[in-house]
Amino acid sequence: MKEDDFWTWFKKDLTLIESFTPGDEEILDLILHNLHRYNENLFFELGDMQKNKELVITAEGNIEHFDSVERLVNCAPELKDWTFTAFKPPLGFDFITCYEGVDYDPAQLWFLPLVNPNKPNDLALRVGVPKYCKSMHEHSVAALWIVLDTGLGEKAATEQIRFIETTTLPEAPEDEGYIELKELAEYLAWRRKTIH
Numbered sequence: 001m002k003e004d005d006f007w008t009w010f011k012k013d014l015t016l017i018e019s020f021t022p023g024d025e026e027i028l029d030l031i032l033h034n035l036h037r038y039n040e041n042l043f044f045e046l047g048d049m050q051k052n053k054e055l056v057i058t059a060e061g062n063i064e065h066f067d068s069v070e071r072l073v074n075c076a077p078e079l080k081d082w083t084f085t086a087f088k089p090p091l092g093f094d095f096i097t098c099y100e101g102v103d104y105d106p107a108q109l110w111f112l113p114l115v116n117p118n119k120p121n122d123l124a125l126r127v128g129v130p131k132y133c134k135s136m137h138e139h140s141v142a143a144l145w146i147v148l149d150t151g152l153g154e155k156a157a158t159e160q161i162r163f164i165e166t167t168t169l170p171e172a173p174e175d176e177g178y179i180e181l182k183e184l185a186e187y188l189a190w191r192r193k194t195i196h
Helices: 002-011 014-018 025-038 063-074 136-150 152-158 182-193
Strands: 045-046 051-060 081-085 097-099 102-104 110-116 119-129 163-168
Touching: 002 025, 002 063, 014 025, 025 045, 025 097, 025 119, 051 063, 063 152, 097 136, 102 136, 110 182, 119 136, 119 182, 136 152, 136 163, 136 182
Parallel strands: 051 081, 119 163
Antiparallel strands: 045 051, 097 102, 110 119
16 A cells, blocks of 8 residues: 555545544554555554544654655645644653553653764663662663653654663762753753764
8 A cells, every 4th residue: 555545545534533532443443454554564643533633653663664654644635623743742751651560750760871982973871760670671671662752752762862771770860970861852952962
C-alpha cells in the first residue's frame, strides 16, 4: 500500500473513524490493520473525537522508519477539524509512567551526560533511578526510553540521544554532576548551541 492508498481508505471510512469512543478496539484494530498494510513497523495514537480529531503516526522510536512516517503525514489530506502529526510530540516531564508495575516519575530522576571525545555529537545518558537494583536494568532502560519519547517527543529523543544506561541514584546527585531530568530539554538546547 502506498501513502495515497492509506489516505483514500481513511477518507472512505472517516465516518466510522469519527464514531470512535475510548475502548473501541474494533476501530483501533481497523486503523492499525490499514497502517500496517502501508508499513508494519508504524503505529498510531488517536485523539478524542469529541475534543481533538488527531492522528499521530509513530515509529515508536525506530529511526529506520522515520522517513516512512514523514512521507505518510506529508501526504495527508486536509480534512475539517483533523490534525495529522508525524511522531509523538513533546509533552514535557510532568507525568508518571508505570512500566510493568513500576512507577517512573521524571521529577525523581537525574541524568549524567556521557560524551565520547571521539564522537562529540553522540550523547549517552546515565540515569539515576530511586530504589534501583541491577536486575531491573533492561526493564528500566525500556521505561526510560518511553519517558524520554513522551517528555522530549519521539523524534528529538531518538535523534539526540544514542544510548541510555540506568544506575542507582546517588545520595547527592548534583554533587556528582547529575542534572534533574526535567531540565533535559534545556540541556539539549544548550548542547546544540555549543557543539555547532
